[in-house]
Amino acid sequence: MTAQILSASPIVEQMKRDLKSRCETLRNRGTVPSMCVVLVGDSPASLSYIRNKKKVCEEVGATFNLLQLPANISEHDFLAHIEKLNHDPKIHGVIIQLPVSEHLKRLNLSNLILPSKDIDGFHGLNTQHIYTGTTNLKLLIPxxxxxxxxxxxxxxxxxxxxxxxxxxxxxxxxxxxxxxxxxxxxxxxxxxxxxxxxxxxxxxxxxxxxxxxxxxxxxxxxxxxxxxxxxxxxxxxxxxxxxxxxxxxxxxxxxxxxxxxxxxxGPMTVVSLIENLISATENQLKG
Ligand SMILES: NC(=O)c1ccc[n+]([C@@H]2O[C@H](COP(=O)([O-])OP(=O)(O)OC[C@H]3O[C@@H](n4cnc5c(N)ncnc54)[C@H](OP(=O)(O)O)[C@@H]3O)[C@@H](O)[C@H]2O)c1
Known part of the structure; x- marks a missing residue:
């Protein structure tokens, strides 16, 4: 017996088609879904994960931004950047690429991004959906x-x-x-x-x-x-x-x-992140 290989590719293709169409609807209403990845330092592994995210993001018609910060950025400046992204109306989803520099690990990173823009689904208000029993995959869950x-x-x-x-x-x-x-x-x-x-x-x-x-x-x-x-x-x-x-x-x-x-x-994680971006944008438009 050989196990059936449960490959992500047919699902990713199907989900990308659906996300592209939802993205097009948003664009027709004048909003281009846009995400920003905050990277501290220049870890090659992180840069490789980020490239995968950028590729799928752009394939569905959304905009990808990378904010690369120096590894020794002060806590104060790091928080100021996050605050700016939280209040930028043109950015609908933000993620902090992990791991961050050692000195920033003591921050409560999961709760820094506004829940409405938290497309990683790590904020306490988003994880709460899971702990209270949801099966709704359109919510911003991890x-x-x-x-x-x-x-x-x-x-x-x-x-x-x-x-x-x-x-x-x-x-x-x-x-x-x-x-x-x-x-x-x-x-x-x-x-x-x-x-x-x-x-x-x-x-x-x-x-x-x-x-x-x-x-x-x-x-x-x-x-x-x-x-x-x-x-x-x-x-x-x-x-x-x-x-x-x-x-x-x-x-x-x-x-x-x-x-x-x-x-x-791996690819299922990336396409689910982009699904969260499109859902976050739709929700922000609803107000
Ligand atoms: N494919 C993707 O998209 C994706 C996404 C995220 C992570 N990952 C990968 O998934 C792996 C896990 O990452 P993570 O961040 O979830 O975990 P993590 O924070 O590295 O923790 C590892 C977990 O494995 C447990 N563990 C370690 N050795 C074990 C053993 N011998 N027997 C039983 N349990 C053991 C640990 O137990 P304790 O709690 O007792 O220490 C801990 O709970 C990594 O390879 C990571 O790169 C992949």
């Missing part, structure tokens, strides 16, 4: 969890009553994802580095989602070959200069379905 739900829906993976094991409990992926899955009536186990007997838990999963950040950590031994488990690989690890997921390629022989790296969760 992009990786949203992209994973879009992907599972597209491939007809039913969540109702299924046991989903999420490995990794970060604020940007594991935690909001586990809540969102629960909103879709999945039964969720959220595992992490202190979880005991991880293999026993992952083996009973109908759907296994790995967001750990360790190349090829998930091995065939983590799956029950009789369950046709759907495996979602969030990991983006660099091994010998090559983008590598958390899931070992051999898992393909024991899983029912598997998202590829590259070409799986």
């Amino acid at each position: 992009c990786t969890p949203k992209g994973i739900i879009h992907l599972l829906k597209f491939y007809g993976v039913d969540l109702e009553g299924k046991h989903v094991v999420v490995v990794g409990r970060s604020l940007i992926v594991g935690k909001p994802l586990s809540m969102l899955l629960s909103n879709f009536n999945a039964t969720v186990t959220l595992a992490h580095s202190h979880t005991k007997n991880l293999e026993d838990i992952t083996k009973i999963a109908d759907i296994l989602i790995s967001a750990i950040g360790k190349a090829h950590f998930i091995q065939p031994k983590h799956l029950n070959p009789n369950k046709k488990t759907i495996v979602v690989d969030v990991g983006m690890n660099t091994v010998n200069g090559k983008l590598t997921g958390d899931v070992a390629p051999e898992v393909s022989s024991v899983a029912g379905g598997l998202t590829p790296v590259p070409g799986g969760v």
Whole structure:
């Protein structure tokens, strides 16, 4: 048996067509959706993620801006830039590219961007939608969890009553994802580095989602070959200069379905970010 490859590309194409049409409607009403990425420093990894965001943003007809700030920018000046973007009526979505310089990490970064422009979906008022039970993917909710739900829906993976094991409990992926899955009536186990007997838990999963950040950590031994488990690989690890997921390629022989790296969760995250930009612009016009 070889797992079905759950590639992002057909979904991304479909979503881009829809977003292009929503963007055109906005343009016809005189508003060009416009986003700004705030980058502190010049990390090559960040610049590469930013290029992917710019590409999809421009493909749907929206405007992309990059505000690149020096790594040693003072806290005061950094906050002044964010404040300016928050009040710029021509900018509808703002994100702070992570990671920022060490000295800025003590700021409450998630809550700096106005909730209405927070297209990463990290602001407390936006994450609250998830914690209070929403299944509305048009809300500004975090992009990786949203992209994973879009992907599972597209491939007809039913969540109702299924046991989903999420490995990794970060604020940007594991935690909001586990809540969102629960909103879709999945039964969720959220595992992490202190979880005991991880293999026993992952083996009973109908759907296994790995967001750990360790190349090829998930091995065939983590799956029950009789369950046709759907495996979602969030990991983006660099091994010998090559983008590598958390899931070992051999898992393909024991899983029912598997998202590829590259070409799986990464592109779903980017297109979900642009979906948030278009939704944010529409909402701002409604006032
Ligand atoms: N594809 C995308 O669009 C996308 C988006 C975001 C992130 N990512 C990638 O996803 C990965 C995770 O990133 P992140 O920011 O979500 O996570 P993170 O903040 O790096 O945290 C990693 C999580 O994995 C858990 N973990 C680490 N080792 C473990 C082990 N041996 N067994 C079980 N759990 C373990 C940690 O547990 P503790 O909490 O106990 O420390 C933590 O919760 C990275 O490769 C990142 O690049 C990809």
